[in-house]
Amino acid sequence: MTTTKLYYEDAYKSSFSTKVIQKKKADDGRLFILLEETAFYPTGGGQPCDIGTINGVNVVEVVEVNREIRHYVEEFPEDNDVFCEINWTRRFDHMQQHAGQHILSAAFEDVWSYKTISFHLGKEICTIDLEVPSITNEELEKAELAANRMILANHPIITKWVSQEELSGYNLRKELSVTDNIRLVIIPDIDYNGCGGTHPHSTGQVSGVKILGWEKQKKHIRIQFVCGARVLNQLQAKHAVIEKLTGLLNAPQEEMIQATDKMVKTSIELEMKVEELTNRLLQYEAKELVEEKDNKVIAKVFVRREIQELQQLARAIIHSENENRTETVIIFVVEQEDKIQIVLARTDNIEMNLNVALKEVLALINGKGGGKPSFVQGGGEKELPADEIVSKLKGMLG
The missing domain is CATH 2.40.30.130 (Elongation Factor Tu (Ef-tu); domain 3)
Known part of the structure; x- marks a missing residue:
């Protein structure tokens, strides 16, 4: 049945x-x-x-x-x-989005002759794929304006079952994939399309359409948009963000772009100053560590220090020692909250592959790592105290 x-x-x-x-x-x-x-x-x-x-x-x-x-x-x-x-809220939302898609696709085709090749109705955002390789903001704005004019005109939306023979009387927007049980959704003089979805009785009930953005999708352009109540939801969400930013930037909405631009420039300048000062501090620290060198080995345990910073410190020392043609081996071990990290480095005038020593120690702490023969790094679990790891590495490299 x-x-x-x-x-x-x-x-x-x-x-x-x-x-x-x-x-x-x-x-x-x-x-x-x-x-x-x-x-x-x-x-x-x-x-x-x-x-x-x-x-x-x-x-x-x-x-x-x-x-x-x-x-x-x-x-x-x-x-x-x-x-x-x-669930009527969900059903009507789908009706608004689906009808809005028909209208937006018709607008792109009427204004720019851009055909829609696919449609997706998502939980929060809808998309259509246009059969074009690129698009401009002007094209988006004009299509959106045309779509909203169609909505405001409150055209009727009509559904109709037709036979294959009757199709010649309609100017369909795209070719149908079925030959029987053909259902047309018609917005007179605007859109004639084969569709099995649910739609409101008129374009006015779509309320409005807003294009949110676009992205390149292979050889096509994917447009993100919302219709109906989703437009208000987007407006409310963006308004809440603007209200928050107004307070954080201490600037009204109309001056927010300038205030943000100024803040970004200031942030970049501060980052550059911090980087410069960090480099200076690392140079001083590098000199102190060289003075503490035991024979040819510089070994130290650090606590909760960023591994990237210690790599930078090791490179600064090796660069200086290479210039002075001094034999130097660096052993840095860092204790983090739940792991151990290791940095090993050597000058060019020492013949040894640091990967050998690193892997031997990493095997004891269930770790992973590697690198060039002259500069390696790795990490593992806190299976051994940091001092014991340093001692083992000194015995192998000292």
């Missing part, structure tokens, strides 16, 4: 009574039921399914498989006579 599709008879139907035809378990163990008739829209055509309840039991997914509309439920309802309720 085929389920009657009430969502095609009335997209605004949010509740209905019907009978359960069958209760089944899918191959993956999930439970689903078949109904005599349903207003639950199944996933398809870029539009997600409806959710809701059947006799109070949650419907978590609706899909059509081999002309069988499966309502996946958390448990089977006890009775076969059931009352069904659709």
Whole structure:
């Protein structure tokens, strides 16, 4: 028995009574039921399914498989006579987004002759892919303006079932993928499109469309947009961010760009000064460590020191010692909260592969690492005290 599709008879139907035809378990163990008739829209055509309840039991997914509309439920309802309720907020949101997509695609084609080749209705943001290799802000703005004018004009949105022979009477925006059960969604003089989704009765109910951005997608352009209530949600979210930034920057909205630009420039200048001062401090530290050198070995244990900084310190020492043609081996061991890190380095006038010593020690602390024969780094677990690791490395390298 085929389920009657009430969502095609009335997209605004949010509740209905019907009978359960069958209760089944899918191959993956999930439970689903078949109904005599349903207003639950199944996933398809870029539009997600409806959710809701059947006799109070949650419907978590609706899909059509081999002309069988499966309502996946958390448990089977006890009775076969059931009352069904659709999550109307979700349904109407999908109606707004889907109709908005038709309108936006029509606008891109009317204004710029850019064809839409795919559509995705996401939980928060929708996308269309345009059959063009690039796009400009001017093109986006003009298409968005044209789309919102279509919405404001409050054109009717009509659905119609037609035969293959009747199609020649309609100027379809794209070629159909089906040859029977053809359903057209028509916005007179604006858009004629084969579509199985749910839509409002007029463009005015879409409320508005806003393009949020775009990205290159292979040889096409993907446009991100929202319609209806989602436009207000985006506006509210962005307004909250601006309100927060207004306080942080101590600047009104109209001066926020200048204030942010000034802050970024100041931040870059400060970072450069910090880097310069850090380099100076490392040079002083390098000189102190060279003075503490024991024979040819500079060995030290650090606590919670950034490994990148110690690599920089080791390079500064080796550079200076190479210029002085002095034989030097560096052993730095860092104790972090939950791990040990090691940096080993040597001057060019010493013939040894530091990877050999490093791997021998890393094997004791379940570690990993490596590098060039003259400069290596690695780390592992706190299986041994840092002083003991230094002692072992001194014995191998000293």
